[in-house]
Amino acid sequence: MQATYASTAELAAALRRAEAAHGKHEEEIGQPDPDWPDWYAQYMVDEQTGHPGPGASA
Numbered sequence: 001m002q003a004t005y006a007s008t009a010e011l012a013a014a015l016r017r018a019e020a021a022h023g024k025h026e027e028e029i030g031q032p033d034p035d036w037p038d039w040y041a042q043y044m045v046d047e048q049t050g051h052p053g054p055g056a057s058a
Contacts, residue, residue, distance in 0.1 A: 001046075
């Protein structure tokens, strides 16, 4: 899968959405997630390609 962003503003907005969803994920697992970069990356690709992934309900 490939994800592209048309502008830095679009990328920043995607990062903010991933941050919010990841915060909920960490609450659910009850601890900090040391693999957050992988989680963010998968969330952002899934979001952009329309595939449900981690935090899809967020």
